[in-house]
Amino acid sequence: MSDAIKQATLEYATRLGDDSVVLGHRISEWVSYGPFLEEDIAYGNVALDYIGRARMYYTYAAELADDGRTEDDFAYMRSDRDYRNLLLMEMPRGDFAYSQVRQLFADVYATVMLPELLKSKDETLAAIAAKAIKETKYHLRRSRDWVLRLGDGTEESHKRTQKAVDQLWGYTHELFDMDETEQLLADNGIGVDVSKLRDAWHAMVSSILTEATITVPEDSWAVRGGRTGYHTENLGHMLTEMQIVHRSHPGCQW
Amino acid sequence: MNEISLMPEEQYQRLQQRNAADVKELWDLLDQVKDPEVPVLSIWDLGILRDIERIVEGEGERILITITPTYSGCPAMDNISTDVKKALNEAGYPDVTVKMSLSPAWSSEWMSPEGRKNLRAYGIAPPEDADLDEDGLTPDAHAQCPHCSSRNTRRISEFGSTACKALFQCNDCNEPFDYFKKI
Ligand SMILES: [Zn+2]
Numbered sequence: 143m144s145d146a147i148k149q150a151t152l153e154y155a156t157r158l159g160d161d162s163v164v165l166g167h168r169i170s171e172w173v174s175y176g177p178f179l180e181e182d183i184a185y186g187n188v189a190l191d192y193i194g195r196a197r198m199y200y201t202y203a204a205e206l207a208d209d210g211r212t213e214d215d216f217a218y219m220r221s222d223r224d225y226r227n228l229l230l231m232e233m234p235r236g237d238f239a240y241s242q243v244r245q246l247f248a249d250v251y252a253t254v255m256l257p258e259l260l261k262s263k264d265e266t267l268a269a270i271a272a273k274a275i276k277e278t279k280y281h282l283r284r285s286r287d288w289v290l291r292l293g294d295g296t297e298e299s300h301k302r303t304q305k306a307v308d309q310l311w312g313y314t315h316e317l318f319d320m321d322e323t324e325q326l327l328a329d330n331g332i333g334v335d336v337s338k339l340r341d342a343w344h345a346m347v348s349s350i351l352t353e354a355t356i357t358v359p360e361d362s363w364a365v366r367g368g369r370t371g372y373h374t375e376n377l378g379h380m381l382t383e384m385q386i387v388h389r390s391h392p393g394c395q396w
Numbered sequence: 397m398n399e400i401s402l403m404p405e406e407q408y409q410r411l412q413q414r415n416a417a418d419v420k421e422l423w424d425l426l427d428q429v430k431d432p433e434v435p436v437l438s439i440w441d442l443g444i445l446r447d448i449e450r451i452v453e454g455e456g457e458r459i460l461i462t463i464t465p466t467y468s469g470c471p472a473m474d475n476i477s478t479d480v481k482k483a484l485n486e487a488g489y490p491d492v493t494v495k496m497s498l499s500p501a502w503s504s505e506w507m508s509p510e511g512r513k514n515l516r517a518y519g520i521a522p523p524e525d526a527d528l529d530e531d532g533l534t535p536d537a538h539a540q541c542p543h544c545s546s547r548n549t550r551r552i553s554e555f556g557s558t559a560c561k562a563l564f565q566c567n568d569c570n571e572p573f574d575y576f577k578k579i
Binding site: 166180181183184186187188189190191192193194195197198265266268269270272273274276277279280283284 | 465467468469470471498499500501502531532533534552553554555556557558559563577579
């Protein structure tokens with residue numbers, strides 16, 4: 143592996159790890175607040191899948207960095223400006239409709255992105271994709287069912303679902319942005335060219351939203367910045383909570 | 397009567413690997429390590445014990461164990477690593493390394509026939525006790541009840557007590573039960 147490729151792969155694995163840990167943590171905030179027990183458990187399980195993915199990506203990043211850092215250093219010892227997750231993942235929990243709409247956007251994204259990552263020449267990235275694909279089928283079925291149920295539900299649940307879609311839509315454009323790092327990896331058959339995936343994502347999301355009697359928004363605004371470390375205020379607050387135990391007791395094992 | 401075994405290819409390969417290994421006694425030894433969340437399944441039964449190697453280094457030797465997680469977020473993996481090391485240490489193997497491998501991704505096909513039987517007896521429906529839906533996912537009904545064998549059952553949650561299971565309820569005996577998902 144050339145040095146440039148190795149550095150880019152390290153950055154890429156970190157980005158994917160950041161997406162996973164941030165979304166995983168956000169989902170875990172629902173534990174004990176779910177609308178009923180089974181749903182509470184389901185959300186906890188999805189959170190674990192994402193945190194598990196983050197561990198695999200970070201472990202790989204640490205291996206490539208080869209500077210003594212571990213997966214924990216990547217998750218707990220970096221500040222918000224160092225995080226490279228997509229902004230969609232860090233948006234707050236909101237109400238249940240808001241979380242499920244974000245989940246649907248993320249699950250469809252995983253559904254179109256992971257099969258491409260599975261083709262990666264990088265064996266570790268392809269192996270992580272292989273595991274995640276199997277889990278994503280279950281995640282998508284659940285978020286899709288909820289969006290259908292809420293969108294095509296009561297007047298109140300419909301209103302909240304539409305509001306969530308309208309509020310989150312502007313954060314989805316960033317999902318398909320490429321930069322030099324990711325382009326280099328895509329050109330070398332290691333990373334995914336996400337700019338080619340928007341049509342497939344849009345088609346799948348639109349069809350689910352339409353079935354849920356939700357209006358698909360126009361592309362009127364877009365927020366970007368996650369991949370360059372410019373985050374919304376939400377991430378800093380989330381990381382404070384996520385990192386405090388580790389930072390207060392460095393090196394503690396139990 | 398002679399029974400013709402219709403063992404799936406994956407299981408056959410695993411069994412061959414175990415029987416042919418020069419470390420067969422170590423495979424046997426590790427049968428005592430159970431999944432902490434489903435204590436009737438050994439890590440062999442579950443199919444997460446992938447390989448055992450004995451590496452000779454100078455005077456001593458090192459045991460290298462390879463395990464693979466069922467689901468990415470399986471919280472039991474750290475426990476299982478500790479249990480594997482403990483079992484081998486106590487049997488006189490001080491130098492043990494447990495390695496996690498991700499590829500090939502775990503498949504419920506790797507579960508042993510004994511494991512499937514034990515699961516059912518424990519009250520968990522094994523993967524083959526439900527017919528998957530057209531998307532290849534857990535169906536919303538008709539997983540076989542491990543208590544009364546009825547097929548008149550319905551899914552009440554996509555995720556059970558752990559990510560690897562879904563929750564069903566039997567309409568005949570009314571008992572809720574976990575179904576071990578096929579992946
Ligand atoms: Zn029953």
